[in-house]
Amino acid sequence: MSVYRDVSATISVHGLVKVYRSRRRRLRALDGVDLEVGPGEVFGLLGPNGAGKTTLVKIVLGLTRPTEGAVRIRGANPDHASARLKVGYLPEGHRFPGYLSGVAALRLFGRLAGVTEGVLDSRIPELLDLVGLADRGCDRIGRYSKGMTQRLGLAAALIDRPEVLLLDEPTDGVDPVGRRHIRDVLLAERERGTSILVNSHLLSEVERTCGRVAILDRGRVVREAAIDELTRGGLRFRVRAEGGVVEPATPVPGVGLTRCNGYLDVEAESLDALNALLDALRRDGRLLTEVTPLGSDLEDVFVKLVGGGQPPTPRAAGGGAQ
């Protein structure tokens, strides 16, 4: 029987273990990781420093050998070069050879990807334009800023119109405008049906681009779920009323209330309890202006899971993260 849960998955990782050995110690960078990224899915990989995110991505690409476990990328063993056909990769902290210009780098990595010269002639200017480097393409990479090399890295990852993209900290060192630009490129790739695995510290970026995430901590997946599922709150609401709102004169059973800056944060046991509270406030003569369901943002969930188990702070659902 196959160890893979979904044979159609673009990326399948099963029972992955990676142990780094040195003379003095053994470091278990990955400890039994199971993951699957479906076709056309944008999957986020989150975790604190040293959680094993980059190791996982490198194993998926065949750059690092796993100690145990099985990995498939579009059904193929990543040790085989052919498995990396139509796979784009933006490594963390990548260093293009400084002696190349942006154009020469794209041509080199395009040729290595098997793209023909004719296609490269049209694809390179198109990509430089896409990542905002059209006017710097002939400059040596050694003269590029960090953000520019990051954009060039993204262009190189897209050179052969990949069907799978693996991006390790794609917005690292990029200014907010550039981050938005990169996000737009990723969203366009998602529309094209590209499967994307994003490894990022910027939770807001992940929240905006990914459909599903896995949170890694000390080499293990501590949570894997859809973003909506992770950030969905329980029966928690924020209630506002004209002139501010205070607790009702008559206590209402089944609700927990926290007053703050003129509004009430409500944690209700049921919708009936919530409605009983609203009725009580109306009886007290309060003119209600807003009842908003609250969710947790991804950062709250992340901190709760990997940062010592502090309870998440409520926030208005749909609000921006970070």
Added chain:
Amino acid sequence: MRTWALVVDTWREALARKTLLGFAGASTLFLLTITFALDLDIVQGSLAAATLFGHPLEMHGGQVAITDVVTGGLSAFAGLTYGLGIFLAVFATGNQVPNLMRRGTVDLYLSRPVGRAHVLLGRFLGGVTVVAANLLYLCGGLMVIVGLKTGVWEARFLLAALLILVVFLSFLGFMYLVGVMSGSTPLSVMLSYGLWVVSMPLAAHDKIAAAMDSRVSVAIVNGLYWVLPKTAELGRDIVRLVLHQGAPGAAALATTTAFGAVCLGLAVTLFQRKSF
């Protein structure tokens, strides 16, 4: 296409690091000196007089047959190029593998649909073409200039350049092995020079072994002689080849080539197994 990309990349790297320009500049300067500063006066197939930068060169023993002058001069130059050329070529190419294996760079190359052996051998081929082109430019240029000036066309000089290239390939294979194992440019270069220094006196392995008491030491010396490149013998063979004194020794050539091939094979095997 992919091999071509790797070869072009190696040339770009050599150009950017001024290696190629340095080689070409030094070679051009030398060739220009020979072309314009050396004036030969040949009378009935013999060298009657010669001047360098206008200063007469002393001709001991009167007139000398021009063929002897050419073969003598070219053989001396071949011997010089052998030592100096390999020294410079090792220095110029020692960073090839460590540069490729730099964190953040190796990922860019190996994440493409191209095998690791292909990447490493593509760069090896690039390094070989850079050094071969320089040798061809220097030795071919010198042969043409001397040929035009004297009418003596010494094609064996190009064969000598080919032999120099074979010895360099052996050293390049060794540097690739050290580079893959250590990722260090200084170590690759220093160990290659060390290999040269150790292999040179091994030409006298019989005499060294005869002076030893321990059978183990004798076995080690003889073993090293057969395993390591035959730098001294091949240097002597290169000079003899140009002087028409015989072909290079097959055993020396074969073991030197085998050493480089085994080192390169090990480098590829280790590179394929390595985690980045």
